[in-house]
Amino acid sequence: MFRKSACIIxxxxxxxxxxxxxxxxxxxxxxxxxxxxxxxxAQRTFxxxxxxxxxxxxxxxxxxxxxxxxxxxxxxxxxxxxxEQVISSTGQPVRLSRPLDWMVLTDHTDxxxxxxxxxxxxxxxxxxxxxxxxxxGYKAGGExxxxxxxxxxTNFSQMTLPEILLESYSPGADAFAFTWESIVxxxxxxxxxxxxxxxxxxEWTSVPKGFNLHRNVMLRDxxxxxxxxxxxxxxxxxxxxxxxxxxxxxxxxxxxxGGRAVAFAHNGNLSNGWMFxxxxxxxxxxxxxxxxxxxxxxxxxxxVTQIKGDGEAHPFLSPDDEFADYENWDVGNLDxxxxxxxxxxxxxxxxxxxxxxxxxxxxxxVNPYKFGMGGATxxxxxxxxxxxxxxxxxxxxxxxxxxxxxxxxxxxxxGEIPGDLLxxxxxxxxxxxxNTRAAIFDAFKRRETYAxxxxxxxxxxxxxxxxxxxxxxxxxxxxxGYTKGVPMGSDLRxxxxxAAPSFLIAALRDPVGANLDRVQVIKxxxxxxxxxxxxxxxxxxxxxxxxxQNGKVPAVGNTVDVETASWTNTIGTAELxxxxxxxxxxxxxxxxxYVRAIEIPTPRWILYDKLRYGIxxxxxxxxxxxxxxxxxxxxxxxxx
Amino acid sequence: MRVxxxxxxxxxxxxxxxxxxxxxxxxxxxNVEDIEKITLDEDDVALLSARFxxxxxRPPSDAELKALVDASIREEVLVREARKLGLDRGxxxxxxxxxxxxxxxxxxxxxxxxxxDEDLEVFLQENAERYATPVMVAFHQVFLGEKPGEAEIENAxxxxxxxxxxxxxxxxxxxxxxxxxxxxxxIESVFGGGFSKGITEVETGRWTGPIQxxxxxxxxxxxxxxxxxxxxxxxxxDAVLRDWRREMSEALAQAQYDTLAxxxxxxxxxxxxxxx
Numbered sequence: 001m002f003r004k005s006a007c008i009i010x011x012x013x014x015x016x017x018x019x020x021x022x023x024x025x026x027x028x029x030x031x032x033x034x035x036x037x038x039x040x041x042a043q044r045t046f047x048x049x050x051x052x053x054x055x056x057x058x059x060x061x062x063x064x065x066x067x068x069x070x071x072x073x074x075x076x077x078x079x080x081x082x083x084e085q086v087i088s089s090t091g092q093p094v095r096l097s098r099p100l101d102w103m104v105l106t107d108h109t110d111x112x113x114x115x116x117x118x119x120x121x122x123x124x125x126x127x128x129x130x131x132x133x134x135x136x137g138y139k140a141g142g143e144x145x146x147x148x149x150x151x152x153x154t155n156f157s158q159m160t161l162p163e164i165l166l167e168s169y170s171p172g173a174d175a176f177a178f179t180w181e182s183i184v185x186x187x188x189x190x191x192x193x194x195x196x197x198x199x200x201x202x203e204w205t206s207v208p209k210g211f212n213l214h215r216n217v218m219l220r221d222x223x224x225x226x227x228x229x230x231x232x233x234x235x236x237x238x239x240x241x242x243x244x245x246x247x248x249x250x251x252x253x254x255x256x257x258g259g260r261a262v263a264f265a266h267n268g269n270l271s272n273g274w275m276f277x278x279x280x281x282x283x284x285x286x287x288x289x290x291x292x293x294x295x296x297x298x299x300x301x302x303x304v305t306q307i308k309g310d311g312e313a314h315p316f317l318s319p320d321d322e323f324a325d326y327e328n329w330d331v332g333n334l335d336x337x338x339x340x341x342x343x344x345x346x347x348x349x350x351x352x353x354x355x356x357x358x359x360x361x362x363x364x365x366v367n368p369y370k371f372g373m374g375g376a377t378x379x380x381x382x383x384x385x386x387x388x389x390x391x392x393x394x395x396x397x398x399x400x401x402x403x404x405x406x407x408x409x410x411x412x413x414x415g416e417i418p419g420d421l422l423x424x425x426x427x428x429x430x431x432x433x434x435n436t437r438a439a440i441f442d443a444f445k446r447r448e449t450y451a452x453x454x455x456x457x458x459x460x461x462x463x464x465x466x467x468x469x470x471x472x473x474x475x476x477x478x479x480x481g482y483t484k485g486v487p488m489g490s491d492l493r494x495x496x497x498x499a500a501p502s503f504l505i506a507a508l509r510d511p512v513g514a515n516l517d518r519v520q521v522i523k524x525x526x527x528x529x530x531x532x533x534x535x536x537x538x539x540x541x542x543x544x545x546x547x548x549q550n551g552k553v554p555a556v557g558n559t560v561d562v563e564t565a566s567w568t569n570t571i572g573t574a575e576l577x578x579x580x581x582x583x584x585x586x587x588x589x590x591x592x593x594y595v596r597a598i599e600i601p602t603p604r605w606i607l608y609d610k611l612r613y614g615i616x617x618x619x620x621x622x623x624x625x626x627x628x629x630x631x632x633x634x635x636x637x638x639x640x
Numbered sequence: 641m642r643v644x645x646x647x648x649x650x651x652x653x654x655x656x657x658x659x660x661x662x663x664x665x666x667x668x669x670x671n672v673e674d675i676e677k678i679t680l681d682e683d684d685v686a687l688l689s690a691r692f693x694x695x696x697x698r699p700p701s702d703a704e705l706k707a708l709v710d711a712s713i714r715e716e717v718l719v720r721e722a723r724k725l726g727l728d729r730g731x732x733x734x735x736x737x738x739x740x741x742x743x744x745x746x747x748x749x750x751x752x753x754x755x756x757d758e759d760l761e762v763f764l765q766e767n768a769e770r771y772a773t774p775v776m777v778a779f780h781q782v783f784l785g786e787k788p789g790e791a792e793i794e795n796a797x798x799x800x801x802x803x804x805x806x807x808x809x810x811x812x813x814x815x816x817x818x819x820x821x822x823x824x825x826x827i828e829s830v831f832g833g834g835f836s837k838g839i840t841e842v843e844t845g846r847w848t849g850p851i852q853x854x855x856x857x858x859x860x861x862x863x864x865x866x867x868x869x870x871x872x873x874x875x876x877x878d879a880v881l882r883d884w885r886r887e888m889s890e891a892l893a894q895a896q897y898d899t900l901a902x903x904x905x906x907x908x909x910x911x912x913x914x915x916x
Contacts, residue, residue: 048816049830083825098829121736139732189882195823456829458814475782475817508814511832511854574786574855575813 046482047448050429051440052456053102054081054384056203056216056266056303056376060089061179062108063156065380066115067138067149069396072382073116074105074186081384082196089396094383097390097512098456100427101435102197104218105187108205109231110156110239113179114169124175130155130162146397146407157207157335159235170238171230184226191222193436202231204263206241210335211282212270215246215263216303216376220441225259242283247294262444266303266376268353269311270334273344276353276369278360287368292360295368301444302371304350304451304630305426306378307394308409312596312630313351316342321536322552323520323598326625327423327453331415339414354633355524355532358590361637362526372447372489372632373594375426375454386454389565391424391605398422402613405606405621420621424605425453429629431487447489452629457516458508461488461595463634465495467502467579477506477577488594489632494639500585501636505539506577507597507629514599515572517542517556517626521580525591536596539580542573558601560624565607572600587638594633598626654749678716680709688712746896750889755881761873763884768870771880774823775840776866783813786856793850796859800847815855821864831855840865 059077060070071089080086083099117125118135125131137148155161169175184200191198199218206213219226232249233239250261268275274282285291304311309329318324332339346352350373357369377384380395391400398404398419409417429450432443443449450459460477464485471480481504486493492501507519518541524534538553545553559567582593601624610617617623688708692700700708728734755763764771784796819827824836832854839860842848849859873880 048819052829099825120740121733126733136733139736460814475813477814506814508855511828511830577814 046478047431047433047443048478050450050456050458051101051197051432051435052098052427052429053100053104053197053440054377054386055104055201055218055264055301055374055428056106056306056378057081057103057382057384058107058203058378058380059105059382060115060119061113061183062203062380063111063115064108064149064153065382065395066119067134067145067152068380069119069138069141069145069149070115070381071119074107074183074382075189077105077382077384078103078186078190078198080382082190086383088381088383088392088399090399090401092400094385094390094392096385097387099196100384102199102430102440103384104199104201104216105183106201106203106216106218107183109202110205110233110235111161111165111169112183112202112231112233113175114165117169117175124168125165128162128164131165149395149397154335156205156235157210158337159208161235166235166238170233170235172238177230180230181227184223188223191437193434195435197435197437197440199437199441200226204232204234204246206234206243206246207334208241208282210333210337211272211274212267212334213241213243213265213274213282214267215243215265215299217246217250217261217263218441218444219253219259219261220437221257221259221261222437225257228257229253242281242285244283244285244294247298250298260441262300262441263298264301264303264371264374265299266306266378267308267311267334268348268350269309269314269329270332271348272333272338272340273347276347276356278347278356287360289364289366292364292366292368296366296370299368300371300447301374301449302350302353303376303378303428304373305375305423305453307423307425308378309423310425310453311348311350314345314349316345317349317352318534318536321522323536323596323626323628326628327421327425329417329421331417336410336412336415336417350630351522351524351534354592354594355526355534358524358526358592359530359532362530362590367635370447370635372444372449373451373630374428374449375451375630376428377426386425386427388424388454388603388605389608391422391608394422400609400612402609402615405609405615405617418618420606420618422605423453427452427454427456429456429459447632448487450488450629450631453627455510455513455599455627455629457510457513457597457599457627457629458506459488459595459597459629459631460504460506461631461634462486462504463490463492463501463593464504465493465497465499465501467504467581469579471504472577472579477504480504486634488634490634492634492636495587500582501593502579502581503593503595503634504579505595506575507540507595508575509572509599514567514602514627515542515569515574516576517572517598517600518553519576519578520596520598521593522596523582523584523591523593525586525589527589528586535584537580540576540578542576542600543571556600558624560601560603560607562603562607562623563611565603565611567600567602569600590638591636592633593636595629595631597629597631599628601626654752678713680712684712685709743893746893747889750892751885753888755884755888757873757877760877760880760884763887764870764873764876764880767883770883771876772868772870773866774825775836775868776821776823776864777827777836777839778819778821778863778865779839780818780861780863781815782817782859783815783853783855784850784857784859788850788857793857793859797847797849800859800861813855815853818863821866831858 057077058065059074060066060072069089076086081100081103083096085093085095088094118138121135126135134148134152137144187198187200201216201218204215204217232246234241246263253261265275277287279287310327313321313324314328315325330340353369357367361367377386381392381399383392385392393399398407405420407419409419409422430440430443431448432439460481462481462485467484474480505519507516509516518538521537521539527533541553548554557571559571604623604625606617606621607623689700689705827836835853838851839862842862844862844865847859847861850857851860
């Protein structure tokens with residue numbers, strides 16, 4: 001349909017432009033693609049390119065980041081994200097390979113502003129014995145400073161912070177209000193609509209007894225609205241770790257200011273099963289109508305991959321998925337005060353949560369886990385680095401150095417996360433029509449986002465009822481996708497005819513990155529017995545590989561030279577485009593579909609450390625991996 | 641009198657005045673310690689009382705005030721004795737506080753200088769590239785694959801220049817068929833490094849190529865190019881002022897330190913040799 005009308009219009013227009021060569025501008029504006037009006041940009045109702053950003057970054061204003069010696073404040077973090085070179089807290093020049101298009105700066109709200117005062121040895125901090133002890137540790141540097149920082153974090157997560165410090169750096173205190181003001185104003189200084197979007201945000205750091213229930217919050221608004229409130233905290237008596245308290249704050253924010261906000265969780269893998277409950281919440285509540293309604297309203301997005309582990313899937317939950325075993329952290333909760341058991345995993349991983357959402361929707365009519373996918377760094381260095389060859393680590397203590405891989409992220413009597421397991425991940429791509437707060441925020445709300453573990457892989461995913469093989473051939477994939485179907489993050493349109501849903505899928509490698517191995521569709525559904533199911537389909541792949549007897553596409557190979565930390569794009573392919581139709585479609589079963597695009601193997605960051613510092617790596621260290629992108633799902637709901 | 645407009649000179653004048661002033665108001669007893677006599681006058685007591693009130697939202701009772709005065713005297717005695725014993729030396733806390741106070745003094749002076757527009761104009765010209773807008777390009781492109789043959793490129797170019805229907809030309813691709821006026825850095829983030837260089841040097845309106853991207857070979861028709869320019873000061877006044885302040889206060893802090901350091905002969909091992 002589309003193609004035909006384009007040809008007719010061009011036939012009509014071609015004679016009109018003959019002889020117009022002398023006026024290049026007219027000629028140019030006419031355009032060769034005559035499906036467009038005179039102004040080639042007039043009908044841009046759909047996004048042209050993904051906008052890259054980080055939803056989760058800490059500066060020296062955050063309690064833990066500052067305690068670990070991060071002295072870079074929001075201005076440096078913003079300048080870095082925009083592509084400028086900065087000097088890191090450890091004195092190293094650093095720059096991104098390419099600027100980001102947008103970012104949410106999310107300093108911890110609890111004890112916001114305490115860290116810079118600790119670093120400066122302000123009297124308010126030193127007057128408390130614990131404050132003095134931490135200050136002395138901080139000043140001593142090295143291991144002492146690390147110990148002090150860890151003690152601060154332990155006291156925070158176990159809720160044993162000194163009362164006087166808590167009072168001075170919590171809502172109601174001047175220091176808290178002024179820190180918030182400085183965060184808001186810094187974002188405003190760096191917000192440059194059309195070029196770079198600086199979101200005002202924060203992290204609400206709920207971690208009762210070490211169970212990670214963190215949420216980031218991003219505002220659609222500027223300072224006029226953001227400064228009418230101070231952000232909420234979790235430490236009693238000033239705040240509460242129950243997500244309900246956060247929802248109440250969000251409700252109040254929108255009502256009072258007329259603004260808009262969303263929250264998104266991360267690191268379910270460190271929650272010991274509490275991130276995606278189906279029966280009881282950690283705080284003693286029930287997963288009931290109110291819970292599912294609130295969660296669905298406020299959390300349309302999930303940060304699925306970041307430094308502290310990739311949270312898409314786990315081999316225990318998805319034994320048939322040979323790519324599920326990727327950068328998983330499954331030792332215990334955040335501070336390893338409780339070890340992980342297998343029964344906790346289902347409440348922790350995104351794929352399982354999407355499945356649980358179908359079950360809860362069947363029960364309550366609302367799906368609380370209907371989220372879009374995003375990736376973030378969660379760096380505490382003010383530096384949003386997610387590329388393997390440019391990875392500045394989780395905190396200042398593990399910025400590049402010959403010894404950093406020897407520093408465990410955490411180690412205690414119960415267990416350990418060794419330093420080489422930090423994950424150089426990830427970013428969020430947004431399909432938004434403009435690079436502005438409003439356009440990007442709205443894309444988050446409609447879940448038109450996808451996650452990557454760092455590389456800037458292009459990914460389009462449309463679902464509909466009549467995509468055909470011919471649609472693969474078009475040069476205007478997005479036109480077809482948006483016209484005949486819905487984009488990632490949406491519900492399929494009501495079913496037409498008797499066919500199974502079909503999907504238009506395209507993935508493009510990072511322009512400076514590794515080729516693609518394959519593209520997969522992951523389907524989850526609620527079967528007629530009420531059981532949750534999942535299946536991974538290989539839908540497009542490189543190098544003309546044959547599907548083996550198990551129905552799998554064999555591994556793509558590995559070109560990584562571990563001595564030089566290099567690889568070649570001699571395997572894989574730059575682009576994979578396909579139309580896929582669900583061969584196992586059951587019109588009566590609730591289902592979701594999302595896409596996973598997988599790169600050929602490339603070096604992990606530790607190989608670059610080995611090469612640059614000449615160090616030995618632990619024997620069992622994972623040296624190469626296959627980075628990936630996760631699209632937001634498209635959901636199917638049977639007709640009543 | 642151009643010379644008086646030099647910020648550095650301002651700085652030294654103000655700095656000198658402040659240091660002289662501090663010298664004058666510093667109590668004699670701090671210089672020649674009279675350990676026999678500790679005086680708390682009414683102003684000191686009023687200050688203690690005011691501090692108490694700020695914290696507890698009520699004035700202190702007589703007993704509380706007495707306790708405050710006693711504590712204050714006790715502190716003074718112990719501080720003086722501690723100094724006699726040299727306990728203040730080598731204490732990292734005290735040293736940090738003292739050096740911080742010196743830094744604050746410098747900072748306060750630096751922020752008190754208000755530059756006029758001439759100073760900012762000079763600063764802007766000296767750092768023009770920092771404020772320059774990026775080169776912006778709008779274009780259409782057709783992707784011909786990773787390694788198209790020469791004949792294929794020629795044919796495609798001829799077709800495009802002849803303005804025939806091209807919807808079948810080139811492969812399917814996720815790359816945008818056209819980009820609106822975009823900064824070169826944005827173009828490079830989509831097409832890969834080097835691509836924008838290829839398209840900023842071609843004739844507007846005419847299909848050209850081949851141009852290499854991170855993916856392969858393209859033919860490009862540039863619609864418009866907007867050259868880089870430095871905006872007038874009035875448009876970016878606040879940003880220039882902010883940067884001027886930042887650089888000036890860093891320069892002044894260093895100048896201040898250098899001046900003070902000149903009063904010392906510094907002996908330290910030479911560490912500038914090859915790194916170990």
